[in-house]
Amino acid sequence: MMPTLLLTDALIWLLVFGLLAYARSVIKNPLSRASWGLVFQSKIASASLVVLLLAVVITLLDSVHLRLNSEQQSRYASPIISVLDVALGPLAYEREKSYSAPLATRALSKESMEVDGKPVRDYPRLKFGGVHLSDESNKAQDLLLRAYQGTLGGAVLWAFFLAALWVIRRAMAPAVAQNSIGVFTGSGAYQAVVWTLFVLCILGGVVSKWAEAYHVLGTDKVGVDVFYIALKGLRTAMLIGLLTTLLTLPVGIAMGLAAGYFRGWVDDVIQYIYTTLNSIPSVLLIAATVLMLQVALDANPDAFASSVEKADLRLFFLCAILGLTSWTGLARLIRGEVLKMREQDYILAARASGVSSVKILFSHLLPNLMHLILIAMVMDFSGLVLAEAVLSYVGVGVDPSTFSYGTMINAARLELSRDPVVWWSLVAAFVFMLLLVLSANLFADAVRDAFDPRARQLKQSLVRV
Amino acid sequence: MSSYLVRRVLYGLLVLLGVNLITFVLFFQVNSPDDMARMALGGKRVAQESVDQWKRERGYDLPLLYNSQAEGVGKLGETIFFQKSVPMFVGEFGSSDDGRNIAGEIAKRAGPSLALAVPVFILGLFLNIVLSLLLTFFRGTYLDLTGVVLCVLAMSISGLFYIIGGQYLFSKTLALVPISGYDASVEAWRFLILPVIIGVVSGLGGGTRWYRTIFLEEINKDYVRTARAKGLSEVQVLGRHVLRNGLIPILTGSVTVIPLLFMGSLISESFFGIPGLGSYTIEAIQSQDFGVVRAMVFIGSALYLVGLILTDIAYTIADPRVRLA
Numbered sequence: 001m002m003p004t005l006l007l008t009d010a011l012i013w014l015l016v017f018g019l020l021a022y023a024r025s026v027i028k029n030p031l032s033r034a035s036w037g038l039v040f041q042s043k044i045a046s047a048s049l050v051v052l053l054l055a056v057v058i059t060l061l062d063s064v065h066l067r068l069n070s071e072q073q074s075r076y077a078s079p080i081i082s083v084l085d086v087a088l089g090p091l092a093y094e095r096e097k098s099y100s101a102p103l104a105t106r107a108l109s110k111e112s113m114e115v116d117g118k119p120v121r122d123y124p125r126l127k128f129g130g131v132h133l134s135d136e137s138n139k140a141q142d143l144l145l146r147a148y149q150g151t152l153g154g155a156v157l158w159a160f161f162l163a164a165l166w167v168i169r170r171a172m173a174p175a176v177a178q179n180s181i182g183v184f185t186g187s188g189a190y191q192a193v194v195w196t197l198f199v200l201c202i203l204g205g206v207v208s209k210w211a212e213a214y215h216v217l218g219t220d221k222v223g224v225d226v227f228y229i230a231l232k233g234l235r236t237a238m239l240i241g242l243l244t245t246l247l248t249l250p251v252g253i254a255m256g257l258a259a260g261y262f263r264g265w266v267d268d269v270i271q272y273i274y275t276t277l278n279s280i281p282s283v284l285l286i287a288a289t290v291l292m293l294q295v296a297l298d299a300n301p302d303a304f305a306s307s308v309e310k311a312d313l314r315l316f317f318l319c320a321i322l323g324l325t326s327w328t329g330l331a332r333l334i335r336g337e338v339l340k341m342r343e344q345d346y347i348l349a350a351r352a353s354g355v356s357s358v359k360i361l362f363s364h365l366l367p368n369l370m371h372l373i374l375i376a377m378v379m380d381f382s383g384l385v386l387a388e389a390v391l392s393y394v395g396v397g398v399d400p401s402t403f404s405y406g407t408m409i410n411a412a413r414l415e416l417s418r419d420p421v422v423w424w425s426l427v428a429a430f431v432f433m434l435l436l437v438l439s440a441n442l443f444a445d446a447v448r449d450a451f452d453p454r455a456r457q458l459k460q461s462l463v464r465v
Numbered sequence: 466m467s468s469y470l471v472r473r474v475l476y477g478l479l480v481l482l483g484v485n486l487i488t489f490v491l492f493f494q495v496n497s498p499d500d501m502a503r504m505a506l507g508g509k510r511v512a513q514e515s516v517d518q519w520k521r522e523r524g525y526d527l528p529l530l531y532n533s534q535a536e537g538v539g540k541l542g543e544t545i546f547f548q549k550s551v552p553m554f555v556g557e558f559g560s561s562d563d564g565r566n567i568a569g570e571i572a573k574r575a576g577p578s579l580a581l582a583v584p585v586f587i588l589g590l591f592l593n594i595v596l597s598l599l600l601t602f603f604r605g606t607y608l609d610l611t612g613v614v615l616c617v618l619a620m621s622i623s624g625l626f627y628i629i630g631g632q633y634l635f636s637k638t639l640a641l642v643p644i645s646g647y648d649a650s651v652e653a654w655r656f657l658i659l660p661v662i663i664g665v666v667s668g669l670g671g672g673t674r675w676y677r678t679i680f681l682e683e684i685n686k687d688y689v690r691t692a693r694a695k696g697l698s699e700v701q702v703l704g705r706h707v708l709r710n711g712l713i714p715i716l717t718g719s720v721t722v723i724p725l726l727f728m729g730s731l732i733s734e735s736f737f738g739i740p741g742l743g744s745y746t747i748e749a750i751q752s753q754d755f756g757v758v759r760a761m762v763f764i765g766s767a768l769y770l771v772g773l774i775l776t777d778i779a780y781t782i783a784d785p786r787v788r789l790a
Binding site for chain 2: 272273275277279280281283284285287288289291292386390393394395409412413417426430433434438441442445
């Protein structure tokens with residue numbers, strides 16, 4: 001196995017390092033530390049952050065890719081696998097024939113078989129789901145036993161996290177003593193984190209124990225484990241949400257700053273560009289661009305070493321296109337704010353003392369806009385995750401071979417009209433998406449409340465009325 | 466005001482030209498007229514003569530953006546861009562890949578689309594305002610808190626799930642309404658009722674929460690305190706004063722909803738088999754029919770620009786302080 005770097009892998013890791021650098025600057029700066037402290041005082045935000053961090057960890061595990069050599073390839077469907085695939089073990093390559101219900105031991109549809117020399121038509125046993133059971137009536141008992149073992153394992157893991165949290169809290173103690181706002185102080189946020197971790201650990205323990213021997217969420221049409229698909233879909237969703245914002249930021253910031261600061265014809269041109277882009281219904285612009293991209297990809301089939309790289313490039317372009325259509329909002333926001341700020345005394349003073357425009361823009365205006373940018377970033381994330389599902393459903397989203405919630409939902413259309421109904425893929429996509437988007441929304445709310453002075457005011461006045 | 470409107474319309478036309486240029490450049494970035502001809506005639510082994518003939522018949526034998534051989538205005542006029550884009554402004558969209566007239570198709574499909582989008586828009590606006598006023602009335606109580614939590618939950622669910630869930634529950638399990646289809650007569654309501662309800666419900670979470678924030682912001686202003694001091698009841702304050710002033714940001718927001726409405730219909734039309742513009746677009750996207758996609762982009766942006774101008778007019782009606790100049 002050789003480590004290999006896909007385009008999106010490189011970008012996502014770049015983003016992680018960027019975030020770490022940002023975290024460092026937050027810790028150094030008392031003002032932003034105080035604002036983030038407010039975020040971490042919120043119970044809901046802290047709990048959501050735990051869920052989001054779990055998603056990030058899974059995404060990062062899935063963003064380290066390995067290229068298999070030819071003799072290792074037999075198990076896996078593609079020549080490039082991720083560390084997550086390795087960690088999940090058999091889940092990644094075990095394939096049933098077709099649909100099977102969650103935790104089932106037999107397939108969903110009947111098949112002709114030979115039992116004791118006589119042809120019988122019955123539901124065949126699965127190749128992997130519950131094969132270790134010699135007597136299927138023991139399934140309930142086996143599940144209970146595994147759940148028990150999983151709970152114990154989860155509890156051990158939880159204890160480990162508790163110890164880690166305790167150490168962090170001890171390290172934070174001096175900050176609290178100095179009366180600056182530390183993380184996890186007061187208002188029950190610490191408890192919220194502890195209990196979220198508890199639920200996740202126990203649930204994770206039970207599910208992983210079950211997943212060793214069963215298909216926890218059933219299998220899809222070609223027999224791939226749905227739980228595995230849902231985990232892989234997480235990377236696509238996170239990538240769309242994160243990378244798109246990353247690609248949007250520089251354009252949106254530069255355009256907004258220039259339009260607001262220079263005014264005149266620069267403003268006119270930039271306003272014209274974003275009105276034009278805005279006036280195209282985004283789904284159509286995206287569809288048209290992806291369509292064109294598809295033509296280009298089909299015209300150059302030799303440019304890619306494998307289908308994985310091709311799918312990856314398509315994912316990257318989808319992020320870029322989504323970014324192209326969504327920088328307008330940020331630019332407009334920044335333009336409005338800069339128009340207000342450029343008349344303020346400190347900017348006038350800087351200009352009077354001969355500071356260059358570039359310096360004013362980047363060291364005086366930009367730092368004062370950071371909260372707006374941050375709010376816009378976290379608020380956009382969940383919208384992008386939802387947009388990906390819709391686009392993939394329409395057929396202009398990710399490559400059909402990429403695991404994503406959109407493609408899962410798309411498949412569900414036919415599955416729901418089957419008899420018996422195949423509901424588990426849809427439910428899995430629903431639950432995973434809901435958890436991700438909900439926690440992103442809740443976290444974004446807390447960030448906005450903490451960084452937007454107006455929202456804070458609103459909250460205080462609410463208490464008063 | 467009329468001179469303002471004229472200016473806005475002219476600016477809108479300029480924007481539409483830009484939209485056209487973007488889609489045009491995007492397309493010809495990856496496609497040449499030769500490619501188009503080969504694709505239409507089928508296969509790579511088509512003689513150059515027939516390719517040339519196809520191009521001549523459809524006017525693709527001209528240069529793309531700038532014709533250096535032509536004289537005067539012809540330098541810009543005798544190009545594919547000019548010949549294919551300018552007719553769009555007078556409603557001539559050419560024909561789709563399967564040879565049908567796009568303008569005729571659009572005229573035929575606009576009816577069903579509007580029958581779905583307009584009720585969704587109006588009902589949605591009404592329900593959002595009523596619900597958010599209720600939450601504002603009970604602000605700070607557990608009812609308000611529960612409402613907000615439900616809103617966040619509702620807006621975290623992808624619109625696709627509302628459609629799939631609603632269709633499964635009401636059409637398949639309860640068999641109250643047909644799953645999909647359309648009827649050109651008044652009977653169409655049976656097919657429209659479920660998509661309309663789903664369209665309204667899926668927008669409820671985000672809308673209500675947003676309107677609530679707007680109303681809460683209004684409620685702290687001085688004029689509201691004055692109104693209360695006069696002895697008006699809370700219902701009167703909310704219903705008459707706060708609502709009227711909150712309407713302005715709501716109107717602005719509604720414009721951004723118009724293209725979204727288009728997108729919402731895009732999905733639900735194809736799900737419910739309503740022969741509107743949305744399903745037409747989806748089909749065109751899936752069959753890679755560029756002519757149709759381009760026409761729909763044009764119409765979508767035109768709608769958006771009309772919406773922008775309408776908002777300005779609505780502004781003056783809702784708030785007499787606003788003067789357009």
